[in-house]
Amino acid sequence: MDKLIVQGQKRLVGEVAISGAKNAAVAVIPAAIMADGVSVIENLPCIEDVSCICHTIEKLGGKCVYRDRHTLELDCRGKIDYRATFEEVQKIRASYYFLGALLGRYKKAEVALPGGCNFGVRPIDLHLKGFRALGATIEEKDGMVCAYADRLIGTSIYMDQVSVGATINIILAASMAEGVTTIENAAKEPHVVDTANYLNMMGANIKGAGTDVIRIKGVEKLHGAQYTIIPDQIEAGTYMIAAAITGGDVLVKNIIPKHMDSLTAKLDEMNVTIEEHDDSIRVTANRPLHCANVKTMSYPGFPTDLQPQVAALLSVCQGESVITENVWDNRYQYIEELQKLGAKIKIEGRIAHIQGVPALKGANVCATDLRAGAAMILAALAAEGESVIEGVRYIDRGYEDIEHKFNALGANIVRVK
Numbered sequence: 289m290d291k292l293i294v295q296g297q298k299r300l301v302g303e304v305a306i307s308g309a310k311n312a313a314v315a316v317i318p319a320a321i322m323a324d325g326v327s328v329i330e331n332l333p334c335i336e337d338v339s340c341i342c343h344t345i346e347k348l349g350g351k352c353v354y355r356d357r358h359t360l361e362l363d364c365r366g367k368i369d370y371r372a373t374f375e376e377v378q379k380i381r382a383s384y385y386f387l388g389a390l391l392g393r394y395k396k397a398e399v400a401l402p403g404g405c406n407f408g409v410r411p412i413d414l415h416l417k418g419f420r421a422l423g424a425t426i427e428e429k430d431g432m433v434c435a436y437a438d439r440l441i442g443t444s445i446y447m448d449q450v451s452v453g454a455t456i457n458i459i460l461a462a463s464m465a466e467g468v469t470t471i472e473n474a475a476k477e478p479h480v481v482d483t484a485n486y487l488n489m490m491g492a493n494i495k496g497a498g499t500d501v502i503r504i505k506g507v508e509k510l511h512g513a514q515y516t517i518i519p520d521q522i523e524a525g526t527y528m529i530a531a532a533i534t535g536g537d538v539l540v541k542n543i544i545p546k547h548m549d550s551l552t553a554k555l556d557e558m559n560v561t562i563e564e565h566d567d568s569i570r571v572t573a574n575r576p577l578h579c580a581n582v583k584t585m586s587y588p589g590f591p592t593d594l595q596p597q598v599a600a601l602l603s604v605c606q607g608e609s610v611i612t613e614n615v616w617d618n619r620y621q622y623i624e625e626l627q628k629l630g631a632k633i634k635i636e637g638r639i640a641h642i643q644g645v646p647a648l649k650g651a652n653v654c655a656t657d658l659r660a661g662a663a664m665i666l667a668a669l670a671a672e673g674e675s676v677i678e679g680v681r682y683i684d685r686g687y688e689d690i691e692h693k694f695n696a697l698g699a700n701i702v703r704v705k
């Protein structure tokens with residue numbers, strides 16, 4: 289089990305290039321099996337979750353050939369199995385996209401229930417409600433979800449709750465249904481738009497992705513396509529917050545600044561200097577940080593996936609800050625680890641009350657999930673002294689070359705096998 293040894297009080301200065309979006313990649317790759325053809329996906333992040341999804345594709349009968357570290361050729365011609373029932377599938381939550389993709393193409397799918405991060409219950413009832421609305425019969429037995437349909441018929445679906453996964457999964461299945469499907473109260477995240485754009489390149493007919501009403505006109509066949517994944521909004525936000533918490537001066541490159549608006553506004557409110565350019569943002573923190581209140585919401589609100597990272601930052605801002613987590617039931621398990629570093633935080637249900645402290649102190653901490661792990665690194669970079677972070681395997685699921693990118697900015701992080 290790898291761990292990271294982090295020397296504290298390192299001011300980050302320089303440039304960092306952001307990789308492709310994990311949550312787009314883990315939806316686009318399963319979508320490729322809907323085409324009886326070859327796709328080339330560019331700007332893929334080199335992370336564990338992508339490798340895991342590629343292993344699943346290969347076990348289903350598809351071929352994954354890397355042209356280079358970030359470019360993948362996906363050949364899904366010929367026989368693709370509709371049963372994704374092996375252990376890779378249980379490793380990550382995004383495996384549920386194989387349900388929508390296989391149901392769309394073969395009108396049947398058997399997928400082992402996904403695993404994923406351990407913050408609260410992560411139901412997929414909204415996904416299954418969408419598939420049933422399209423005419424599928426769903427059976428859940430021994431940890432498997434089995435979906436079958438003689439025909440998938442387009443219909444109108446109102447999402448009880450905004451759900452990224454359910455929105456994307458229904459788009460996948462509806463892309464090859466008969467007739468028109470309308471999804472109302474749809475998720476508007478950039479990775480929803482990215483998946484819809486890729487499907488349209490494959491010959492699908494999807495309009496309105498990025499708004500709360502998405503209209504999909506089903507087609508008989510999809511063909512392979514070449515597609516470039518968008519930059520990762522959450523990785524970019526993690527490095528922007530890293531610059532702020534270390535009093536640094538960092539140019540975060542290869543991003544879509546519009547995607548960062550909610551964080552940019554919050555950092556500005558906290559007295560951090562932000563300079564926006566076409567495909568980069570410069571973050572300079574050379575003044576005392578002001579406390580602030582953060583409410584996580586679905587896009588374009590403040591992303592829940594930056595909640596642990598901003599909690600680390602608010603821990604060292606003067607005054608009291610409040611975070612309200614509105615997306616997940618229980619996304620504060622990392623707080624205990626932050627408290628080991630000296631943070632003063634009290635949790636009341638979905639609300640975290642943070643009393644800023646002058647400085648954190650290095651300690652031995654654990655990553656409880658992917659984004660919590662990133663937050664531990666940010667806190668350790670700002671803390672006095674050395675910290676040891678266990679559970680790096682979580683961090684590797686979603687961050688490419690994380691210690692190399694931080695060390696290139698002046699950090700001192702050593703990975704110990």
Ligand code: EPZ
Pocket residue numbers: 310311314381382405409410411412413414415416449450451452453454475592593615616617658659686
């Ligand atoms: C995606 O998860 C992301 N994962 C998560 O990022 C992210 O936190 C989340 O969206 C919210 O932005 C991927 O894209 C692979 P949801 P997803 O469906 O789709 C409830 C990361 O760190 N819900 O939008 O699973 C659910 O419990 C990960 O990259 C249902 O009740 O999230 C939650 O409270 C962590 N029933 C809320 O909706 C359902 O059928 C939002 O979940 C589905 C969801």
